[in-house]
Amino acid sequence: MIKINNLSKKIRRRRVLNNINAELKGITGILGPNGAGKTTLMKIIASVEKGDGDTEIIYKKKNDNEVKIGFLPQNFYIYPNLTVMNVLKLLSTLQEMYDEDHLERLLNQLALTEYRNEKMKNLSGGTLQRVGIAQALLNKPDYLIIDEPTTGLDINECIKLRTTLLSISREVDIIISSHIPEDITSICNHLIVIEQGEKIFEGGLKEIIEKSNGLTYETVVHRSGISELNRIGSILKVGQLSDNKLKVRILTKTPLLDGPFKEVKPDFLSGYVSLLKGEK
């Protein structure tokens, strides 16, 4: 478990994070819109950057050994002219953790064996991210901190990466940040939502879903009626029924109940949006 106390950070006089207190346990997801301060928060947790003033990060240890952290930054792309194997060798040597067997195990675990002699510049986005995870696991960390791992990946690569993270989560505590709710719901059991540098939620997935109880509706509208719906609430999902008819899921406090609106069971997305909109 990682305990964060009074975490604040100013960058060029702009307050990016404001007095965040949280406990990161199990597989924690940090969710928030773009520019919320997730990357800065992740860098501070990973000790790449320092927080301001009274910031305190307490890493609870499982044993007496030093706490080790693996970090995968956003847009991981380094040493384009080196092969995957050489990059991993270089980074493990720099950490003084070079272990041939462990390296081979990681290549196997992350399905990178066939890419070991491939140059970094020739890898796809998904493979690059897996190399990124491999480098983060080089020091056999207690905590794996991953910043926006699915940015720029296609749907297949996203699914593959989430599966990989799930399999790794058995061995190491993972803290993952994302602005994509699916990244979080697929693997996390604890969640922190930040917006404009402030923590606005901490808890389980269930609790966030409950935030939109009684606020989630579905309706069928003509294509031209979409703008009308936008005025009364936040559209969560649009499905096409025919050329002109759309099935819309909407988050609203004021549904036109005499119309064709039907209350539906809320899901994670509706809970997350209601949180961001401050609906409840």
Add this chain to the structure above:
Amino acid sequence: MLNILKIKFKGLNLLLKLLALFYILEFSFIVLKVFDNANTIFLFTQLIFVPLFGILVLCLFYDLFATKSSTFLYTFYRGKAYKVYLLCLGLYMMPLLMLCVLISICYEPFNSLAAFFLLSSQVLLFSTLSLIIFILLSDMSITISLFILYISAEVATFGENNYLYHMFYMDLHQMVSFSNVSSTLVLNLIIGLLGYKVFKSIVA
């Protein structure tokens, strides 16, 4: 540390090949006595190998100072970057010592030790200043352009421009000896060591 250098050099193949080519050419020029004057060949040695080491260290630390991953990679290099630099400097100077000895064998009374120390001080000064400029600007092309400008100005004025610091020994008549190069050597060394101190404090 040697393993780190070995792997990093794999990404600098072209530059290392160029370096090897210059060594071979210089070696041949000395053995074949292409130039009558030892100072001419020593001047070429300075003008080729001093800036080349500057470029080599810029490429070596490019990842650390000029990429989006700099802050992330910095966590790996903490306390090691200056050791990598020193090792690279040591390895680079070995063949240069051989060149200096070879010049003294082929062209008497050339003082190989004085030449080697002078060359070492120039390499130290040039590389540390290049690194500091590179760290400040985070741009390799501007850094290289600046030192091309400096070398061009030095060559064009043959080391007599009053507004420039003269790190090279450009006298073609007086043979290289400790008495001739001592003032340049000491000044280079002082500025070079100061530069190294600044570089070390930035990366440590």
